[in-house]
Amino acid sequence: MLSALLLLLCSSLGSVRASTSTTVGSDLWMLLHNDLDWPTTSEHDTTILISARSHADALASCAKIGEDLTPTNGTFFKSDIQDTLAYLSFQSDASRTQRYWVGGSSTHNNGLCPVVSTSGISTAACTENLPAFCANSAPNRVSNQTDLSEKWRVTVQSEDLSITGTRDHISFRFLGIPYANEPARWTYSSVYTGPPNISALTFGDRCAQVGAGAGADENCLFLNIFTPFLPVASTPSSALKPVMFWIHGGAFTGGEGSDAVYDGGSLVSRGDVVVVTINYRLGALGFLALDDGVTNGNFGLADQITALNWVHEHIASFGGDPSRVTIFGQSAGAGSVRALLGSPPAIGLFAGAIAQSNLAGFAFASTYSEYFTIEQEVAVAAGAFIDEVGCGSGETLECLRALPWQTLQNAPDAPKFLVVDGKFLVRDRLSVDGQGPAASNAHVIFGWMADDGVDFAGSFPGSGTTQAASIEGIPIAANLTTLVLNSDLFPRPSTGNDTLDIFNVTGRVATDGEFLCLDQATAHSSVLHNVFKSMWTYQFDRSYGGFEPIPGICDPPATPTHPFGDPSLPYFQCHSGELNFMFGNLGQASLPFRDEHDLPFSQVTVDVWASFARTFNPNPSPAFLAARGFAGTAAALAQWGLWQDARSTEAPVRVLDWPSRGSAWMEGNQCDLLGFPLNFYEN
CATH class of the missing domain: 3.10.100.10 (Mannose-Binding Protein A, subunit A)
Incomplete structure (x- = not known):
């Protein structure tokens, strides 16, 4: 509070x-x-x-x-x-x-x-x-170190709201804006109608979540706006900037829009776009569904839609064009993007969508793209959860509402699943087969990291771990493990490090089976059935850090000439490893450039993401790059050639690296073996 x-x-x-x-x-x-x-x-x-x-x-x-x-x-x-x-x-x-x-x-x-x-x-x-x-003259500051001096403050009037933020060296910043009235537990949020004078100088609390202490709360439905442009009322809509609406990841159990990785200042000032980052309810508070006819789940997803509605109502006052909103998110944020693409209340609230590392496939990964019915969610999670927190008898909902949020969020089986509730989700998967609701007017990108599944592949093998046990740790069925081991499609390296060689195979199986195969199949089917206005796909082959539950595997080895790691040497390009590049926040003390390519690659990545927000094409126009003076990006893209969309018969996938290149659909035989072929969604 x-x-x-x-x-x-x-x-x-x-x-x-x-x-x-x-x-x-x-x-x-x-x-x-x-x-x-x-x-x-x-x-x-x-x-x-x-x-x-x-x-x-x-x-x-x-x-x-003050200037x-x-x-x-x-x-x-x-x-x-x-x-x-x-x-x-x-x-x-x-x-x-x-x-x-x-x-x-x-x-x-x-x-x-x-x-x-x-x-x-x-x-x-x-x-x-x-x-x-x-x-x-406002100072340059990293995220969470905003100078709050009165001199830099700036107020935006939007309808009946008066919102006071600040500016720094690179953008206007409005932090911790309440976009919703605080909802009662397990009720759906509504657009904010509270006190009109809002201080937006500091981030609001993150949402109550697993393992959270200070700074987390149930009253958490805040958004943050980073913008280069504050208009007057008479400004024509043609002068407004594209809007990039970020949805954070964290397995639907953690994360916040105020994470320093997501600071929008660099993306705003280089891309000339408006960036919005949001919080949404997580875990049991965001995704509990019960078979009581009332508690229908998807509260966190509904929060995202509430935030989109707030943006449509107010973003023009912050320089953003409500007709050019691109939703983008990573991991669970990508799962959210996928869900919003098929959510009837969300359709029409955005014109572009970027899903970065959408999980789909084996085991728990399937739940991000294949949605439970409410009855299935109760059987899988909610039933056990209710017993774990001591609400298995009597008035269940009344009992749950009386518990501290820490008890709810930290329960072993706290629900975290999207469900078919009949309103926000009406089908058990995104309808890329043309048979159900989909945002047909949207332009879409799906992409993944080259080693996205490494950190989802179970424990790192020990000295006695067999290849079969390592693969089954993903987990996949024993008969599928046998097929993988008897196939030459996932060859085991021979580097002399037996443990790492075993894990290389496991990581590749996990990447294909939890990310690559079904993200490709999503794009392929949507193109075949003309579901979206355009579809683009990518694989990120260069990464910086990332999600690393297995310490030390996501960083290139350090050498005397590259003390922070040499990306030209083999390393895993892990889940979340693209985020620092596409938000443009490398080079800070804790994020040093590792070689001569990190900086220009980040420039190219920001320019590509911002280009999609402006034009719904990830290829920046040469005229724009020339006008901005972005000669490095212009030279690189001229040498590498255009990113072709997913309709291409030669290069439907863009491999993002230094240099970048086009590729045919990847790992076709491997995906077939794993049961996730390119035509998976076509029937």
Whole structure:
């Protein structure tokens, strides 16, 4: 409840003095040439563009956000001005010869004031009406270290809500916004209608979850907005930015949208998009279903839809285009994306979707893509759960509501499964066969890590572990283990490290059987039946860290020349290993660049993800890259060729690495052997 109290105590803070686009009388567009080289980010000055006015009025307007006009002796004019001017011309109606007010006195003996254009710095009559570059002196900070000084605060008015956030060096940040009224246990959430003055300076509590201590609570339905653009009411919708709506993973039992890995600032400032990250109810509080006709489950999934509805209602006030929302998520977040693609209440709330490492296939992996009926969920989990927490007799729901959330969430069989409830999910799988509800107007990407299943393959083999026991630990049936061992499709390496050689086979079987095969089959069937407007697939062959329950297997070996690991040497590309690349947050103290390719690969990845959000095509246009000055990405993509969509007969899968390449459908014979062929969803 701490975050709720802070929200009430702070609701009026900053709302009086904080700047707004309305008080400035202009859109506020933060512009930074972000090359994602975190150690040098602060060396690139940020500017905030405001609309046309006289030089004196420009000075006064910049002062309203606590700034002066951008000085001409800063790094902005040494390295980034031409790229900024080119992008403004590309992105708006600005002429290539457009002039902008920059730092200087409002009174000159000759009545001239400094301006900048593609021709360089010159002067114009101080009375002319020209757009202006205000400075942005807010400091550079990593996630969770936001400078809360009043000077950086900014307020957005959206309908009856007044929301005060802040800015840093790379984006405007609105953290811990309640998107829903706090729901009673096992009731569905509704869009927030509480007190209108909201302090959005710090993250809200994460949702109650397994093993959580301080900072977790049942009152947790918050979202965070990172944006480069704050419009005025008269701003045309064509100026609004694409929205990327992030759904975190964590097995439906853990995680939070405020995780530092998901900080949206870098993706926002380089991609010129709006990023939203959310919390949603987890574990038993989010997914309990009972056969009582009332408790129908999917409360966490419904929270995601509530958050999407809040975004549709309010995101334009934060510079986002509600008609260009892309949902994207990883692991359980990808399972959520998959579910939302077939959820009738969600269809129409997004135009793009990216599912990163959607589980499907063996054992528990199947539950992310094949949904239980409520009766099956009770048999598999809820029945045992009720007994474990001591509510097996009497009024079950009344008993459960009286228990501490810690008791519920930490029970061994706490439910965590999506179910067919008849409203949010009406079929036991996503209808990529054309036989049920699907978001037919959406553009979609499905992808996986090269070794996604390694950390889901059971315990790392010991010295006496046989290959059969290792494979069965996934777990798969004994007869399937025999087929795998008698086949030459999963050959065992011979490196001299017997334990690791055994695990290499197990990891590959787990990756195919829990990720690759059925994600490919999903894409293939959706293309065959024209389910979505477009479909793209990828495999990530380069990773950084990731989910690592088996310590030490997800990092490349360190060498004298590569003390943080050499990615050119063999290592497992593990689950979650793409996240630091696609959020662009490498280079910080705890995330050092390992070699000369980590930084440019992250640049390419951010540019590709943002391109999909803008155009629903992961191939950034050469004109956009040129206007932004992203020469490195442009050169790499020109050399590697286009990412072809899943309709391609030659290269339906994009292998994301340095360099990237196209590939045919992967592991076909292996998927057939495991029982997950390419046509799995076609009948």
